[in-house]
Amino acid sequence: MPTRYLIANWKMQLTDSESLKLTEQISRLLPAVPTTDIRVETVLCPTQTALDVVSGAARDAGISVGAQNVFWEDKGAYTGEISPLNLKDLGCDYCIVGHSERRTFLNESDEMVQRKVAALLRHNINPIICVGETRAEREAGKRDAVIIKQVQAALAEGGSRPTGNQHIIIAYEPVWVIGTGQAVSPTDAAAVHHIIRDMLREMYSVDEVEKNCFVIYGGSVNVTNLSAFLQEDVIEGALVGGASLQADEFIRLAELMST
Numbered sequence: 001m002p003t004r005y006l007i008a009n010w011k012m013q014l015t016d017s018e019s020l021k022l023t024e025q026i027s028r029l030l031p032a033v034p035t036t037d038i039r040v041e042t043v044l045c046p047t048q049t050a051l052d053v054v055s056g057a058a059r060d061a062g063i064s065v066g067a068q069n070v071f072w073e074d075k076g077a078y079t080g081e082i083s084p085l086n087l088k089d090l091g092c093d094y095c096i097v098g099h100s101e102r103r104t105f106l107n108e109s110d111e112m113v114q115r116k117v118a119a120l121l122r123h124n125i126n127p128i129i130c131v132g133e134t135r136a137e138r139e140a141g142k143r144d145a146v147i148i149k150q151v152q153a154a155l156a157e158g159g160s161r162p163t164g165n166q167h168i169i170i171a172y173e174p175v176w177v178i179g180t181g182q183a184v185s186p187t188d189a190a191a192v193h194h195i196i197r198d199m200l201r202e203m204y205s206v207d208e209v210e211k212n213c214f215v216i217y218g219g220s221v222n223v224t225n226l227s228a229f230l231q232e233d234v235i236e237g238a239l240v241g242g243a244s245l246q247a248d249e250f251i252r253l254a255e256l257m258s259t
């Protein structure tokens with residue numbers, strides 16, 4: 001059965017009680033979404049402090065939980081950071097790394113992303129690796145070069161590899177469309193997905209790519225444009241910011257994802 005990912009990135013948009021309320025609403029509505037021959041893996045990524053309550057409320061509805069950040073060491077004098085061990089305790093099976101907002105505002109570098117991915121895999125947490133070019137990079141004709149560099153670095157050129165049932169999810173998120181309501185065209189996104197898939201094939205075995213790797217799109221996905229993205233076979237799901245903050249809208253995305 002093919003799997004698609006629907007991942008909600010709630011960023012720093014909600015208080016803990018708002019996160020809990022939204023999780024409860026989604027948990028109540030999601031089981032009513034008709035099942036099809038496509039398995040939709042739904043992942044909610046709330047702010048760090050809400051992970052515990054969201055995990056508790058999501059579990060029974062078969063919804064997974066992801067963090068928005070992690071540190072690469074297990075323990076030590078790293079004030080303010082969160083260990084993969086903590087994420088495990090909080091019920092996280094996923095973690096976003098390398099989001100453009102962290103790359104921009106918190107100087108998250110390719111090297112840091114690489115260390116975080118390795119730490120997550122070491123602890124059996126599936127990384128959701130965000131890659132994408134800025135508008136200036138695109139206008140300078142550097143889109144593909146930026147993507148190739150970010151993917152190579154994040155996966156240590158194949159040195160970080162999935163084992164067992166681990167999933168590595170790469171989210172192609174053109175930085176310049178995030179939060180704008182203006183997504184890139186599905187053809188444009190698909191072209192980048194093909195580049196990423198080809199890279200994965202060079203790094204891993206056919207089996208690993210098929211079983212353990214997913215490439216999804218993010219950047220102003222909504223109920224109006226999701227289906228067009230999914231028409232492209234190479235797009236295996238979506239990372240959604242704004243449109244994941246209303247339960248009804250998110251459930252509609254889940255319905256579209258499974259058709």
Ligand code: PEP
Nearest residue numbers: 178179218219220241242
């Ligand atoms: C994101 O920030 O990961 C994202 C995809 O946001 P939006 O859907 O709001 O563009």
